[in-house]
Amino acid sequence: EGNEPGDSGKITYSELLHRVCQFANVLHSQGVRKGDRVSIYLPMILELVVAMLACARIGALHSIVFAGFSAESLCERILDCGCSLLIT
Numbered sequence: 001e002g003n004e005p006g007d008s009g010k011i012t013y014s015e016l017l018h019r020v021c022q023f024a025n026v027l028h029s030q031g032v033r034k035g036d037r038v039s040i041y042l043p044m045i046l047e048l049v050v051a052m053l054a055c056a057r058i059g060a061l062h063s064i065v066f067a068g069f070s071a072e073s074l075c076e077r078i079l080d081c082g083c084s085l086l087i088t
Helices: 015-029 046-059 070-081
Strands: 037-040 062-065 085-087
Touching: 015 046, 037 046, 037 070, 046 062, 062 070
Parallel strands: 037 062, 037 085
Antiparallel strands: none
16 A cells, blocks of 8 residues: 555565566666665655565665655765665
8 A cells, every 4th residue: 555545556476576576687787786785765656665675685785765854864864874776
């Protein structure tokens, strides 16, 4: 379920695994390796879960930043973690 009351979707474990593996391959092709840090700036959508699981699948650490923070706070959080990639 998303942020809106009527915003929901369904996915099977098999479909989720397929999407996670696809995105893990994308991350790998972008040079993300085990131990790298990745920041994720996404709303509450399925792609957020896919991105988190894809990072875990390749051994990359992920940090989620939410839109509720000011631009300066977001910048500080992203720079402090030393991320190699930002997913938006």
